[in-house]
Amino acid sequence: MKNIVFFSFLVLVAFQQLFAYNLKSPNGNLILKFTLAGNGIPTYALSLGDKQVIENSRLGFELVNDDKSFLDDFEVGDIQTSSFDVTWQPVWGEEKDIRNQYNEMAVTLVQKEKNRRMLIRFRLFNDGLGFRYEFPMQKDLRHFIVKEECTQFAMTGDHTAYWIPGDYCTQEYGYTKSKMSEIRGLMNKAVDHQNIASKVIGEAAVQTALMLKTDDGLYINLHEAALLDYPCMHLELDSENRTFQSHLTPDAVGFKGTLQAPGVSPWRTIIVGTEAKDILASRITLNLNEPCKIQDTSWIRPTKFVGVWWEMIAGGGSWDYTSDYPTIKIGETDYTKAKPHGNHRANSQNVKRYIDFAAKNGFDAVLVEGWNIGWEDWVSNRKEFNFDYVTPYPDFDVKELNEYAHSKNVKLIMHHETGSAYRNYERHMDEAFQFMKQYGYDAVKTGYVGPIVPLGEYHYSQPMVNHFQYVVEKAAKYRIMVDGHEAVRPTGICRTYPNLIGNESARGNEFMSRVPLGHTTILPFTRLIGGPMDFTPGIFELDLSKINPNRHEKMKATITNQLALYVTMYSPLQMVADYPENYERFPDAFQFIKDVAVDWDKSVYLEAEPYEYLTIARKEKGSGNWFVGGTTGAQPHIAAFQFDFLDPGKKYMATVYADAADTDYENNQQAYTIRKMVVTNKSKFKQSVSIGSGFAISLFEITDNKKK
Numbered sequence: 001m002k003n004i005v006f007f008s009f010l011v012l013v014a015f016q017q018l019f020a021y022n023l024k025s026p027n028g029n030l031i032l033k034f035t036l037a038g039n040g041i042p043t044y045a046l047s048l049g050d051k052q053v054i055e056n057s058r059l060g061f062e063l064v065n066d067d068k069s070f071l072d073d074f075e076v077g078d079i080q081t082s083s084f085d086v087t088w089q090p091v092w093g094e095e096k097d098i099r100n101q102y103n104e105m106a107v108t109l110v111q112k113e114k115n116r117r118m119l120i121r122f123r124l125f126n127d128g129l130g131f132r133y134e135f136p137m138q139k140d141l142r143h144f145i146v147k148e149e150c151t152q153f154a155m156t157g158d159h160t161a162y163w164i165p166g167d168y169c170t171q172e173y174g175y176t177k178s179k180m181s182e183i184r185g186l187m188n189k190a191v192d193h194q195n196i197a198s199k200v201i202g203e204a205a206v207q208t209a210l211m212l213k214t215d216d217g218l219y220i221n222l223h224e225a226a227l228l229d230y231p232c233m234h235l236e237l238d239s240e241n242r243t244f245q246s247h248l249t250p251d252a253v254g255f256k257g258t259l260q261a262p263g264v265s266p267w268r269t270i271i272v273g274t275e276a277k278d279i280l281a282s283r284i285t286l287n288l289n290e291p292c293k294i295q296d297t298s299w300i301r302p303t304k305f306v307g308v309w310w311e312m313i314a315g316g317g318s319w320d321y322t323s324d325y326p327t328i329k330i331g332e333t334d335y336t337k338a339k340p341h342g343n344h345r346a347n348s349q350n351v352k353r354y355i356d357f358a359a360k361n362g363f364d365a366v367l368v369e370g371w372n373i374g375w376e377d378w379v380s381n382r383k384e385f386n387f388d389y390v391t392p393y394p395d396f397d398v399k400e401l402n403e404y405a406h407s408k409n410v411k412l413i414m415h416h417e418t419g420s421a422y423r424n425y426e427r428h429m430d431e432a433f434q435f436m437k438q439y440g441y442d443a444v445k446t447g448y449v450g451p452i453v454p455l456g457e458y459h460y461s462q463p464m465v466n467h468f469q470y471v472v473e474k475a476a477k478y479r480i481m482v483d484g485h486e487a488v489r490p491t492g493i494c495r496t497y498p499n500l501i502g503n504e505s506a507r508g509n510e511f512m513s514r515v516p517l518g519h520t521t522i523l524p525f526t527r528l529i530g531g532p533m534d535f536t537p538g539i540f541e542l543d544l545s546k547i548n549p550n551r552h553e554k555m556k557a558t559i560t561n562q563l564a565l566y567v568t569m570y571s572p573l574q575m576v577a578d579y580p581e582n583y584e585r586f587p588d589a590f591q592f593i594k595d596v597a598v599d600w601d602k603s604v605y606l607e608a609e610p611y612e613y614l615t616i617a618r619k620e621k622g623s624g625n626w627f628v629g630g631t632t633g634a635q636p637h638i639a640a641f642q643f644d645f646l647d648p649g650k651k652y653m654a655t656v657y658a659d660a661a662d663t664d665y666e667n668n669q670q671a672y673t674i675r676k677m678v679v680t681n682k683s684k685f686k687q688s689v690s691i692g693s694g695f696a697i698s699l700f701e702i703t704d705n706k707k708k
Contacts, residue, residue, distance in 0.1 A: 107122070117135075312370065515556065567616055
């Protein structure tokens with residue numbers, strides 16, 4: 001479908017102080033009201049039918065060393081409106097076709113005294129609003145510095161909020177559910193002081209994507225799209241006025257954006273639904289990004305992989321090679337003279353074990369962490385030259401391992417931990433990517449653990465946002481896919497650069513012992529609104545003390561929960577994260593991980609409630625196979641739905657992986673049942689799911705009276 005209509009008109013308004021204009025969504029349900037109020041202050045409001053979503057809220061900027069700023073004294077220069085309706089196909093995604101339909105209004109505002117212009121562009125979709133600031137080329141506005149963006153989101157009541165603390169450096173928190181008015185009082189409890197890199201903003205600042213629920217049943221999501229050359233936005237709550245205001249991440253000298261005209265801000269997004277699953281189905285974030293800029297995308301491939309990683313995270317294995325040297329200098333320290341301590345896991349023999357496991361089970365690749373020199377004193381030592389990204393440890397044979405992997409139709413995934421010394425990474429990036437191509441790597445996992453080096457910069461400042469984008473664009477030139485960890489949270493840029501195939505940017509599976517039970521049911525409403533997450537699912541041995549006697553903790557999950565995550569936590573890059581031997585202990589449950597797809601033609605959101613439960617069905621791209629996943633939070637749930645998403649007139653063999661009668665996320669995590677049944681699109685399904693658990697279903701079409 002492709003249908004584009006454009007029209008524009010010029011509106012000259014004589015009485016500026018009471019100017020108001022309404023814009024309706026394509027289906028007429030959402031109404032945007034833009035007002036130029038007294039003193040020329042721009043405001044907006046949003047309603048859904050007869051329900052107010054956002055009350056009158058200010059727009060604008062406070063500038064550094066500018067007595068007027070972009071706050072008031074505006075007049076309307078002109079208004080242009082247009083309609084847009086196009087369906088496009090992502091390189092990979094939750095569905096094959098994405099419809100981008102909206103009505104647009106572009107309001108040009110003029111400050112006559114300063115002879116300056118600022119345009120606010122609104123795009124109103126059937127499921128929400130996006131708007132951004134634009135600064136046209138003009139004589140009297142060239143370069144300017146932002147003191148603070150003053151975008152407001154005025155709420156209609158004391159909504160329920162699902163939030164993590166505002167932090168300039170990390171999103172690795174468990175979520176808190178509370179009333180907006182309770183955020184300030186709960187902030188200290190919500191902060192995790194164990195985070196290596198953290199800079200908490202204050203008592204009432206939270207991060208986006210922020211999920212909200214009103215008392216009368218509206219679901220609201222606040223986020224941003226197309227974060228480019230601009231600081232990451234947080235939201236600071238004025239609880240007395242029930243209003244969130246944008247709070248930008250400063251750079252090392254305190255500036256919150258050094259901009260120039262012409263230029264644009266990221267989009268500010270408000271997704272609205274009468275059901276929670278409406279938020280999950282929205283594609284506003286992707287639609288507000290530019291189309292793909294990579295002409296040939298044939299090398300970008302969704303991937304299921306295993307890796308040398310969980311051994312170090314849970315088992316006590318080591319990334320480093322020796323204990324001989326208290327400090328390391330890249331290029332000077334001679335590792336050939338060092339005695340290995342015997343716990344280094346990225347050695348050739350161990351990596352071959354993972355390659356064999358991947359080949360045997362049909363997985364695409366093997367990630368190897370700890371392969372390169374420098375890990376002995378890499379983090380928290382403020383070193384700027386900590387890795388060179390091309391020199392392996394003596395027990396890691398790059399050439400031999402790649403030849404061995406390729407002989408078994410498996411690829412290796414490179415790992416580039418930067419220790420947050422981003423300038424060092426930029427200096428070595430070309431050489432590192434050339435090294436990757438020389439040895440057949442086409443994907444890299446990047447990492448930014450610890451405070452930014454040199455000190456003073458933050459992970460989410462404008463310079464670092466630009467760095468993360470630089471990595472993605474540079475990698476694209478080398479035809480390399482990027483999985484960014486500890487990077488700025490995604491804002492849909494994967495549409496423009498689909499080689500950005502994964503991100504972490506949230507508390508992942510390795511911290512499932514330190515998160516509330518609703519963690520995997522809230523992330524799809526928050527972190528995943530901006531793009532896929534490398535959550536590293538698939539852990540079968542959930543009692544970490546059985547792996548490492550020094551770890552006295554259990555992950556808050558079950559085996560069936562871990563299976564469900566392959567469907568509910570969308571990513572085209574899915575890790576099979578546990579030890580190979582743990583999968584061999586449970587071959588029947590492991591079958592689902594081998595079967596489940598990583599790229600989809602269609603996604604159907606069957607039931608959802610933030611922090612409580614979530615059930616999603618997805619159709620594998622290019623086949624008739626379907627997979628269903630469901631997870632729960634702190635309460636048990638009975639999942640009930642019809643298989644009406646299946647093709648009419650066809651029969652499917654459903655394999656259901658579900659709780660046993662005694663499954664318990666604390667005391668009996670590995671108990672599960674498997675049952676098979678024939679279903680059609682008229683069949684109904686009901687499943688009891690215990691606390692912190694889940695269920696998974698594979699559905700294969702039955703052809704020629706044989707079970708596929």
